[in-house]
Amino acid sequence: MKKQTFIPWIFLLPFLISLSLFFVYASMRALMLSFTNYNLFNDYTFIGIENYKALFRDSNFLFALRNTVFYAFFVTIVQTFFALVLAALLNIKIRGINFFRAGFYLPSVTSSVVITVIFLWLFQRRGMVNFILSRMQALIPSVLTLILIIAAVQTLLVLLEKRRGMPVKILELPLLITSMLIAGLAVTALNSFGIIPIPEFEEINTIWLNTRESFMGIPRPLWAIIIQNIFTTIPTLMLIFLAGLQDVPPVLYEAARIDGAGPYLQFRYITIPSIRPVLFLVLTLSLIGTLQMFDQVAIYGDAVPLQSVITLAYYVYNRMFPGGTLPQVGMASAAAMFLAVITIAAVILQRLLIKSEADR
């Protein structure tokens, strides 16, 4: 590496200018403004921590805080968990993996506006989501029968193979496929003979968007955004995990199998430790992304009650451009600072947790 005092700064000049103006200066200025009563048009004065105090008296801010914290932690945990499980399930070296990779990544290529507009449409009262829910509800008896028949046939087949002296496992795959086929045929037959009829569809008309109803204390429109985000992020996270998993030497798994470790123990003691760096990356990105969720709220806009989906990021925007009333730049800055502190705290906390786990 060349020691130079002058040359590198010339190469760095454009980057430094933009970084100092649009990041360093901007952060400092926001911090400063958070202690003022600036409204875009006045000569502001410093008012101490009044803005921060006012935040906690503002019901919209409290809603935003609750929504953001729940959203970030729920979405991060659920999507990471499912992505990891999915990746472990699909972790086998196969031909044509590039085709699948391309397909799984496609939803992440398009813009959040396109995805959100599509989901808004799916969540309409007479939309796809309600349609799928009502069809699933109608199919519950058939699915239960299917599972029962699979279990019965599988037990039978495993016992038969055991008698032939084969080292079969309970969920032996070839047998499981056979049982599924048999059960599928059986249920189809039962359905068509009307023994287990598919009941009349009871249309589910859940209103997802323009409603003040809530589920588990969380407004329903926020659930819609949660479902959308989990659904569209899992494939990408899954690909990141898959890339990490395929680097784990298969010898480790073989050794564990010889020592008698089952799938769960293998997952717990080989998979998780060997992809810890990837796990950290994914958790960090998810947390940062979800804590700053803005686009979906802005796009859902007037289709939902504001308080049900407002996040801290949107609260900041809303104070800055309230439309109709005077902007409250000071409050906006204070809320932004608050969001920054939460983000940094979450990242550090999560890093500490993963560290202490590693030290055990």
Added chain:
Amino acid sequence: MTDLQNPDTRAELNFLARRRWARVGVVYVLYLLFMLVFLSPLLFSVVSSFKTNPLDYPPTLKTPQLNPLNWIAAGKLGKAAGGGVWTGGAEPGNEFTFSINYFIEDIENLQEPEFTIPRRKPGAGLAAVKVPTYAADHLGISEIEETRREPYLLESLSGTAVEYTITVTYPEGDGPLLERVPLDILASTELIYLSSTLPASRLERRGRVASFDHIAPGVVGFAFYNYRRVFDETESLSTGRNLFVAWFGNSLFVAIARVVLNLAFASMAGYALARYSFKGRYLLFFIVIASQVIPSQVTFISNYLVLRDGVFGITRLFGVKSLLNTLAGVIVGGAGASAMVESAKVFIMKQFFESLPKETEEAAFIDGAGHFRTFFSVMLPMARPALGAVTILTFQGAWNDFFWPMIVLTSPEDIRTLPIGILYFRQIYGAAGDWGLILSGAVMSAVPVVVLYVVFQKYFLQGLSFGGTKG
């Protein structure tokens, strides 16, 4: 050694082989299944974007607009009306026929349906404000003719199928090209709608009212009806410019400008970070990392003010008072750090330059080339793969960018970029439930990036390991 002659051992080997095959098979099936599940919203919305009403319930993939038989009928109608097989429309001096079939149980109750070319505004939103050319003012409908009558079985109900045909005439003269020929057919309660030359756009009151948006559409005009509406019904009321085209152009301009700036500046910065050691290097790294974690909500406040004041008045030198509502503002500034030189792109370049052998530069230095010549004529040409990644990823980021353009570009309507435009569609047409137009606009706005993705897949998937994901 395994004793292959032993039947027990052989059976066990077969058994293990079966287990392996089953595993591979199951994994393939799972891959396909999950991919289908995760892509289904996109696929379903693309198919539905062609439908007259994407909110049809129950939802189905069956879309008349995607049925080749209807394309043939639409092409014939467009040709007969004089507008042409592809784009359709009616021109003076042409006539064409249109038929509709009804089922009636008791032929005694037969009553002729009523055909009208309505004076109807083409849609909600801007289309409702614009004054259209009404087809009703120019076209004439002939007497209704009963062209066929035959016994028919409708779901075990025996009765008669009756076909009515009208001839639509556009008299000779200097009338305009009619871009839209709507038709309403009102039938008595006994008649049940079966089919028509083109499928009805809407059936109301159990098929008593069959309404058609355009009965001389041509193939493209029929299949891409919603897509055409995106262009036809989105005009700026102040400038008369086509909004969608304007937005598309803005997005393209912003994306290309950002690509060029990032290529130049990120490669320079990346090179300096990879090859030089200097005071403040670690401080710089710290700031860059911090800029990734600090939310853009913190920085956009000041960045907005900076643009409003014309970057401390510097832009006044060029006669521009404020950079708000300008594309330059979107390009120069950025909600987070900056759109001109993105930290992530600097990292891509830094990593790449670190992977190049140092000998190349040393040779250049020995030959007497200076630092800048070495960079521009030796190192930069070698960095083509990384520059490719920066190009593609910057373009994608700029094309999809939402937060910053939404803050900077508020008026007039035609200064927006595509994502902000699609949001505007959602606000205007969503309230009216007009999802055909919203979805087709959204699908079109995604096309450039999807094409780029299909062609330059590897750059996108590389970006995955750089952590180029959104929440």
